[in-house]
């Protein structure tokens with residue numbers, strides 16, 4: 001790259017004000033939100049890095065397409081555009097729209113899985129796991145072993161452990177594995193990419209045993225760009241060619257258009273199997289909508305059709321990956337422990353290493369997230385013991401970067417605040433629970449400074 005300054009590959013035509021608060025105000029706001037950043041009002045947040053899902057900015061082309069939305073119930077022009085755009089990239093025969101990724105997952109697993117089945121994945125996203133388990137099947141994560149070591153730097157830490165997959169197929173039998181899933185990029189594994197070589201090895205193994213391979217494709221464009229940058233033989237291919245090559249290794253996919261669809265809502269399910277597609281469409285009609293809209297408005301289908309193509313533009317991907325890496329590298333250089341190397345959509349701070357004096361029962365991740373808000377109005381999310389209880393593998397604070405929303409100066413500010421908090425880390429103390437719901441407690445929990 002010729003310049004070290006990251007130039008946003010867009011200029012700003014419409015602006016949305018963000019609100020500044022004082023430290024004293026944030027102290028009060030934090031207390032009334034019971035130290036749980038989910039309970040803050042978004043208006044009281046300066047830089048919102050809670051999630052990259054559905055929080056992106058649409059382009060002028062997407063907004064223009066929105067006005068072209070055909071809201072006909074059946075056979076709309078917008079569905080045709082959507083289907084062509086999806087097929088151009090993904091190449092699958094049947095394209096089934098859904099209101100978001102989890103709706104596609106529910107339909108897929110309902111049709112393909114039954115009680116006693118096993119679904120392997122490099123790492124299941126939480127809604128994917130929940131939808132597998134909801135039909136009585138078992139969700140098994142088979143990441144490469146290094147995926148659980150935050151400090152280990154490898155180019156494709158999202159890869160599936162192919163030897164473990166082979167062992168699993170032998171152990172439980174092909175007849176109990178209705179499909180294998182590969183998540184690109186591996187979100188729950190730190191936003192780390194999967195290599196083409198790994199996808200090919202997984203595909204070969206699946207097809208040797210007659211098992212279909214489905215991609216959880218949410219961040220397929222970021223994954224394609226990492227392959228271009230890091231995998232030998234791909235430097236001269238376009239991200240679209242790389243994505244097409246990868247999807248040709250599978251039999252279908254699920255997708256949340258709130259990620260690399262560059263839209264604020266939407267998703268889809270694809271398959272090459274005619275019989276499955278018919279069953280999936282029948283289920284879609286029952287709960288989502290007619291197969292040419294699937295719970296989305298025609299204007300949403302238009303926005304996704306354009307967004308999918310924009311997510312593969314190299315100028316955009318260069319900025320996207322560089323700006324996430326910029327944040328990660330600038331804090332990591334100064335000693336802040338993060339999951340390495342920086343992923344595509346987020347930076348994960350290792351809160352256990354950041355606050356070694358805070359015991360795990362006092363939620364170091366939640367305490368650090370609260371401190372980042374107090375110091376600079378930044379909202380992040382704990383991915384650790386509050387979210388997963390005793391099942392937590394690591395204590396992380398995720399800073400997810402919305403697409404095309406923040407500029408380099410916003411990111412510089414985030415770096416500055418994190419480094420300030422790093423300097424005074426010894427003074428940060430833990431939190432204790434005062435209320436928890438029986439399930440998914442992190443969304444509504446109340447906490448207070450530990451006694």
Ligand SMILES: *Cc1c(COP(=O)(O)O)cnc(C)c1O
Pocket residue numbers: 053100101102103125127128183187188216218255256257258259266267
């Ligand atoms: C977001 C996400 C999903 C679920 O999509 P929703 O649109 O939030 O329902 C599934 N898998 C992965 C990897 C995701 O990141």
